[in-house]
Ligand SMILES: Nc1ncnc2c1ncn2[C@@H]1O[C@H](COP(=O)(O)OP(=O)(O)O)[C@@H](O)[C@H]1O
């Protein structure tokens with residue numbers, strides 16, 4: 651089911667105890683299916699600064715991300731979660747290591763190909779939403795569609811459909827400053843999925859939300875993953891783990907066994 655086809659009834663159905671049963675069934679189904687590798691990192695390392703000031707923010711991280719997964723990335727503040735997400739999102743270039751997207755080593759890509767991959771394959775969700783303040787909710791969701799070559803009218807139709815499915819029809823023409831935190835994050839998620847990316851990177855997406863709004867964002871990310879878009883989410887919240895299909899733990903720049 652595509653996220654743009656989710657009805658309110660479908661979403662409401664996800665809030666009770668039957669939701670966790672349904673999710674357990676989905677997880678089992680997923681395990682049975684042959685896994686499709688979206689992203690593979692080997693020995694990914696990032697240093698900041700020079701000489702004595704040098705900080706190894708991420709050190710030799712190896713991980714896979716598969717279609718349909720919702721993976722939590724946990725660990726204390728400063729352990730390297732955002733830096734890792736930024737490398738996986740092609741925002742930061744690694745100091746060392748290999749990153750393959752859909753089997754292609756990004757080291758072989760030129761700057762224009764990297765920019766194109768970043769725009770078309772990745773969706774980003776941030777703790778502070780990062781909506782463009784002078785654009786309406788609708789226009790914010792249209793941005794990635796237009797940047798990936800979409801025609802304006804078709805982009806508007808897709809953005810309206812998505813916002814409607816996320817219960818934001820009445821907010822289409824609202825500026826970000828007038829939206830609640832939960833509404834802002836749902837607009838940001840609509841923007842992240844609008845162009846059908848291969849994976850979503852969510853950096854502490856519930857960090858600025860109350861628990862009800864946070865739960866609805868986690869349910870939404872879970873559903874996006876089960877619809878086929880891999881989701882990797884940095885989080886501090888233990889409560890978020892029950893929405894995820896597995897978790898990775900970081901400490902001092904490295905992945906550790908949970
Ligand atoms: N642009 C940067 N320049 C220098 N140091 C950085 C930069 N970004 C992050 N760091 C350092 O890298 C480490 C990991 O940071 P970060 O990835 O933000 O961790 P987390 O997201 O887990 O809180 C921290 O020590 C941080 O101070």
Ligand SMILES: [Mg+2]
Nearest residue numbers: 731732733853
């Ligand atoms: Mg961070």
